[in-house]
Amino acid sequence: MGRPIAVLAVCGTRPEAIKMAPVVRALRADPAFTVRLVATGQHREMLDQMLRLFDLTPDVDLNIMTPHQTLTELTLRLLQGLDRVLRETPATVVLAQGDTTTTFAAALTAFYHQIPFGHVEAGLRTYDNYQPFPEEMNRRLIAPIAAYHFAPTEIARQNLLREGIPAERIWVTGNTGIDAVQWVAAQPFEIDNPALQRVLQHSGRVLLLTVHRRENWGEPIAAVASALRELLEQFEDLLLLAPMHCNPRVRQSLAPILGSHPRAVLTEPLDYASFVQAMRRADLILTDSGGVQEEAPAFGKPILVLRETTERPEGVAAGVAKLVGTDRTRVVQEVARLLTDPHRYMQMARAVNPYGDGRAAERIRDILRHSIGAGESGAVPMLATGTP
Ligand code: UD1
Ligand code: UDP
Numbered sequence: 001m002g003r004p005i006a007v008l009a010v011c012g013t014r015p016e017a018i019k020m021a022p023v024v025r026a027l028r029a030d031p032a033f034t035v036r037l038v039a040t041g042q043h044r045e046m047l048d049q050m051l052r053l054f055d056l057t058p059d060v061d062l063n064i065m066t067p068h069q070t071l072t073e074l075t076l077r078l079l080q081g082l083d084r085v086l087r088e089t090p091a092t093v094v095l096a097q098g099d100t101t102t103t104f105a106a107a108l109t110a111f112y113h114q115i116p117f118g119h120v121e122a123g124l125r126t127y128d129n130y131q132p133f134p135e136e137m138n139r140r141l142i143a144p145i146a147a148y149h150f151a152p153t154e155i156a157r158q159n160l161l162r163e164g165i166p167a168e169r170i171w172v173t174g175n176t177g178i179d180a181v182q183w184v185a186a187q188p189f190e191i192d193n194p195a196l197q198r199v200l201q202h203s204g205r206v207l208l209l210t211v212h213r214r215e216n217w218g219e220p221i222a223a224v225a226s227a228l229r230e231l232l233e234q235f236e237d238l239l240l241l242a243p244m245h246c247n248p249r250v251r252q253s254l255a256p257i258l259g260s261h262p263r264a265v266l267t268e269p270l271d272y273a274s275f276v277q278a279m280r281r282a283d284l285i286l287t288d289s290g291g292v293q294e295e296a297p298a299f300g301k302p303i304l305v306l307r308e309t310t311e312r313p314e315g316v317a318a319g320v321a322k323l324v325g326t327d328r329t330r331v332v333q334e335v336a337r338l339l340t341d342p343h344r345y346m347q348m349a350r351a352v353n354p355y356g357d358g359r360a361a362e363r364i365r366d367i368l369r370h371s372i373g374a375g376e377s378g379a380v381p382m383l384a385t386g387t388p
């Protein structure tokens with residue numbers, strides 16, 4: 001065997017930790033690789049919570065989060081920090097996941113250092129620059145930089161082909177988030193979170209809510225909160241569980257409207273194992289999260305997506321997710337319909353797995369071992385400019 005392949009894996013936010021954990025663990029278990037994990041700290045509490053769960057200690061922590069960070073400040077700090085890391089420790093390949101500003105900065109820094117970039121969860125698109133913002137632009141800008149496109153689904157692969165990414169640079173691996181959710185669901189689990197305890201003891205129906213997208217800050221989140229307050233009054237058996245994102249912009253719209261309701265459980269973000277139990281217990285999930293749209297179908301839970309568009313059309317096509325936006329009246333109507341029409345509910349409450357089979361990380365490991373191990377590292381094209 002030749003020298004191990006030096007991987008620099010980067011993550012910064014909660015979903016990146018969750019979705020990179022299976023990849024980092026798979027690569028670390030293989031002697032063909034050495035892996036350095038860089039936490040940018042774009043998130044602090046929510047990132048640490050996930051790294052702890054997966055027993056991952058970053059080799060480098062850039063610790064860049066500031067309260068109310070703007071996109072420009074965030075990008076500047078990320079580029080400077082990642083540049084320093086790559087100057088100090090060269091790598092054969094840089095890996096990052098998804099569409100956050102950490103991911104975009106990791107791709108751009110890798111490009112400046114002429115190191116191939118591997119994009120985990122490549123090819124998701126809405127083709128609307130501002131929805132989701134800034135994620136749609138982040139992932140589109142990453143595509144021409146990436147040397148390895150690990151697409152979760154065939155639809156994602158088709159998006160990349162349409163943009164001129166060569167077919168031989170795209171691999172359909174499934175989403176590593178499904179690896180993560182399967183792993184965590186199989187771990188022994190103690191219910192010590194009081195909010196989760198209350199939900200699990202509740203005998204009526206449970207609605208699980210997560211919201212955080214920038215385009216929903218302010219009025220849209222407040223409208224969803226008002227809709228839920230009305231629904232709690234209308235359905236007396238209903239309990240709402242809302243683990244709130246740490247962003248103060250999210251909390252300031254949810255808490256004043258829902259905080260005083262006796263059947264609204266507003267909590268700190270749940271650790272991943274508790275959140276998975278909450279998804280399992282929920283009768284219905286309302287979310288604008290990307291990751292939750294991928295996980296909930298595996299548990300057979302209907303999802304109402306609080307957005308106008310989605311880059312995850314597979315759940316909608318399978319009939320288990322529905323785009324409802326954030327209009328108050330519409331949210332009330334859609335939830336009420338599912339709570340009163342058992343036929344409609346059963347149509348949406350089907351377990352399907354359009355996003356992966358739990359083996360995405362293994363595939364990524366094998367692809368990297370074969371391509372780079374075969375001496376391709378220097379020859380990987382840095383810019384995908386050809387047509388398929
Ligand atoms: C970020 C990503 C988004 C991703 C989401 C997952 C960008 C621009 N946005 O959005 O794509 O879907 O994470 O959750 O990359 N904060 C804390 N503690 C934390 C996390 C956040 O206090 O652990 C607060 C801070 O005040 C921070 C603010 O939330 O400034 C916003 O964080 P930021 O990462 O900029 O954006 P998110 O909305 O979390
Ligand atoms: N999640 C969690 N605890 C919570 C809320 C969400 O563990 O209180 C998990 C969820 O299961 C999913 C991920 O966090 O895997 C989604 O993160 P988020 O919604 O912040 O980001 P997105 O996926 O929208 O980028």
